[in-house]
Amino acid sequence: MNKQLLKIALAVGVTTVIPLAQGAGTEQVQSTDPALYRSECGACHVAYPPDFLPARSWEKLMSDLKDHFGDNAELADEEVRALTAYLTENAADRGQTKRGTRVMRSLKTDELPLRLTELTYFKRLHHEVPKKLVKDNPEVKSFSRCDACHTRALEGSFKEGEVQIPGRGRWED
Amino acid sequence: MKKTAVMMIWMTATLCAASSRADVVDDVLKTYEASGAKGFDAARGEVFWKQTLPDPESGKTVSCTTCHGENLREAGKHTKTGKLIDPMAPSVNKERLTDAKHIEKWFKRNCEGTLGRECTPQEKGDVLMFLRSQ
Numbered sequence: 001m002n003k004q005l006l007k008i009a010l011a012v013g014v015t016t017v018i019p020l021a022q023g024a025g026t027e028q029v030q031s032t033d034p035a036l037y038r039s040e041c042g043a044c045h046v047a048y049p050p051d052f053l054p055a056r057s058w059e060k061l062m063s064d065l066k067d068h069f070g071d072n073a074e075l076a077d078e079e080v081r082a083l084t085a086y087l088t089e090n091a092a093d094r095g096q097t098k099r100g101t102r103v104m105r106s107l108k109t110d111e112l113p114l115r116l117t118e119l120t121y122f123k124r125l126h127h128e129v130p131k132k133l134v135k136d137n138p139e140v141k142s143f144s145r146c147d148a149c150h151t152r153a154l155e156g157s158f159k160e161g162e163v164q165i166p167g168r169g170r171w172e173d
Numbered sequence: 174m175k176k177t178a179v180m181m182i183w184m185t186a187t188l189c190a191a192s193s194r195a196d197v198v199d200d201v202l203k204t205y206e207a208s209g210a211k212g213f214d215a216a217r218g219e220v221f222w223k224q225t226l227p228d229p230e231s232g233k234t235v236s237c238t239t240c241h242g243e244n245l246r247e248a249g250k251h252t253k254t255g256k257l258i259d260p261m262a263p264s265v266n267k268e269r270l271t272d273a274k275h276i277e278k279w280f281k282r283n284c285e286g287t288l289g290r291e292c293t294p295q296e297k298g299d300v301l302m303f304l305r306s307q
Binding site for chain 1: 255286
């Protein structure tokens with residue numbers, strides 16, 4: 001009876017302790033980890049879906065976090081590496097999404113967009129939205145604040161039917 | 174008997190949580206002391222936190238309170254993005270001051286962004302003493 005228990009205990013111990021010991025003391029950061037992107041980059045603004053920009057744009061942005069649109073967004077090296085890998089692996093020019101393909105079609109060959117709001121793709125989708133609802137609206141202020149109007153932006157959804165403009169309500173074309 | 178057991182477990186958990194934050198802050202303060210800082214003072218930390226500085230970019234004045242708000246028990250708001258920032262006061266937000274890496278990351282970013290330089294270990298220690306008391 002005791003020997004059996006001992007065998008079971010050993011089996012359980014080996015299968016749980018060894019994997020734990022391997023992971024202990026090291027930060028296992030996955031390269032394709034949306035959770036890391038959301039927690040690190042989504043801390044200050046919407047975690048803009050990676051397929052909004054080409055890989056070269058993400059590389060440029062991640063190489064200069066000290067001056068990230070006027071703010072310091074520096075991170076530890078291993079996190080910069082992991083996030084850069086995640087963003088470039090899921091970028092617009094990886095051909096994985098319809099949105100990515102549409103973004104790339106709207107870009108000139110060597111164009112290096114850094115602001116989503118300056119993309120031709122973006123401008124086309126928002127050209128009917130008047131300034132008074134966005135820039136002059138104190139509850140919105142900028143097109144870069146997707147989640148001010150797109151009620152499911154934090155889930156990565158930007159459907160027109162989900163839009164609620166503060167002070168105005170649903171967007172009706 | 175069962176109630177007492179539950180009470181004991183709850184008290185132990187609360188004490189552990191409270192002591193773990195104390196451990197983290199104490200450990201961080203020790204690293205600052207190793208750089209020569211000492212005599213950390215919450216009142217000095219409060220003055221530092223509330224000081225207003227000129228922002229070369231916008232021409233306006235900035236302070237820690239610009240984003241974190243005047244009342245540390247309430248949520249703050251990022252001035253550019255509008256993103257809500259959870260309250261800084263540990264008395265209201267039990268996540269605060271429990272992760273040394275998080276503390277250092279945000280000190281680095283926000284001191285550079287607001288002061289234009291890294292905060293000294295003395296300044297950081299004073300600020301931690303102030304925040305810990307909130």
